[in-house]
Amino acid sequence: MGEEVQNKQVILKDYVTGYPKEFDMYIKTSTIKLQVPQESNAILVKNLYLSCDPVMQFQMRKAEKHLSGYYYFTPGSSINGFGVAKVLDSKNPNFSAGDLVWGTTGWEEYSLIERPNWLYKIHHTDIPLSYYTGILGMPGITAFAGIYEVGSPKKGECVFISAASGAVGQLAGQFAKLLGCYVVGSAGSQEKVDLLKNKLGFDDAFNYKEEPALDAALKRCFPNGIDLYFEQVGGKMLDAVLLNMKIHGRIIICGMISQYNISEPEPLKNIMQVAFKRLSIKGFTHRDHHHLYPKLLETVLPYIREKKIVYVEDIVEGIENGPEALVGLFSGRNFGKQIVAVAHE
């Protein structure tokens, strides 16, 4: 304890415009003392798993007028995000050396976390620790809130999920199936479609890149229309979905990954359907739903242990491969939840 060690970090080179590229980040090796300074409330952690999340692209940009509420990265400093870590030293009354935690940490091997207010302690370690970046972490809260609180599909309802094999979508689909819904997902490769149909229990799935017309694909999968759309992509997909919603259908939106990085967002043509069909559309984010976390653990831990839910991860080894993994997220290169393994305890 107190020794000085090497600390590989992922540094943001400069503010990013458009999709982040690997060259927007670089690896720097600095040193860090494995001890929290006196007169502080900080903790010092060893990072185990880092989560690649779509929101990080915004944080790499220069603060934008219409994107309030984000924490922005600083060029020359390490980026950060959700992760799983082990406490090595603590001057904070809520944490002790040896604790396992998940929450916001640095993209580096070791992090000094000055205000560890938003970290959760991990109490259930019979589950893979990496799951706390996914099913038991932020994407889990997003999917759980979306299905159990915001969308609340009833048994027999028809649910459509875009980006269905991703960190959130695979959970949202399985939650909806457990509630007795008819669930269809879209994804960007045949391999992902097979995953949805054969391993994750979706009733049907299609590869949006291979469909000549999204409207026709949706009509094929939902001849009587969609009750609930779990929206994560935006653009043409949302436009096609609007035409295929049932009267009084609901659309819940936690992201629009297809739209984030194009200079002019794809225009939406069918918004009038909201009036014609009395649709409701609701934006939501995990940030408004952390009160659900105890209920999530209570519900989901048994599902995991009884193998009623599967969680597919795409883990790359080594922080030096972090930038490539993060960038791959924006072209859909990941197969399931994208994670960077920094260390295995």
Add this chain to the structure above:
Amino acid sequence: MGEEVQNKQVILKDYVTGYPKEFDMYIKTSTIKLQVPQESNAILVKNLYLSCDPVMQFQMRKAEKHLSGYYYFTPGSSINGFGVAKVLDSKNPNFSAGDLVWGTTGWEEYSLIERPNWLYKIHHTDIPLSYYTGILGMPGITAFAGIYEVGSPKKGECVFISAASGAVGQLAGQFAKLLGCYVVGSAGSQEKVDLLKNKLGFDDAFNYKEEPALDAALKRCFPNGIDLYFEQVGGKMLDAVLLNMKIHGRIIICGMISQYNISEPEPLKNIMQVAFKRLSIKGFTHRDHHHLYPKLLETVLPYIREKKIVYVEDIVEGIENGPEALVGLFSGRNFGKQIVAVAHE
């Protein structure tokens, strides 16, 4: 009773594309016997006031794929819509000669209504009868449902209303004011803006046709953002509003009159704000809210009698002037609720 009289009718010439024009309709004088045939459940009414409503443009078109649920007009027959009428003869147990009613009737001097299921009897006649096409009719239900049930603004909230001097908007704004909200409206002329500010009690108003940028106009009126947007126009206005909503703001949509008749709807660019700001958008129509009508009467009749609510009507005299009045609705020529007076009892 039983005499045969002349009956002027407004006939649809042919299916309409684009905005309806005067020449899409013509006046025909036929004859009608003022008696309900035996073996029927019909009533025969003398029409007093006819309501010009935006939805009628859809009913003039050929049935459209994505516009289900509308009753379409038949070329060669009289158009119909909401109106106020007096029962002259009845074979229906629920109606008697002398009853005043409001609901769907024909655009003609006398109508034989085969299935009078959807007519309301008028019990309060100290109020101008024409109000049953407006504040106490369908637009009243729309505004009442929008404010008291769908949008539910709280005291002190910031409410924006487009098409604010129209049949629904003027009521929605006054209802929101009565709830203690800060209310701003947009309209299409200085005269309408003056009406909103000086007669209807809106806190502020602007002429959307004269604003160089809608975004700037909204920022001027709502420096801290909008809590509730009562949407009736769509297009550029909705796009600008999306940028000016508060976090967790609500948008309620009962129509998008700017969008109905352009071959390609204006694309919406800022739908991503729904995700960023966790907005909710809800489409609604009077049709889902008729259960509120008793509560509406209970609430609104005293407001009218105590002059706490003003209702502005634009009444043209004579059914032969009906087509011009109806067509004027789509260029905003009306000043307040557009009504055609067919007869004064």
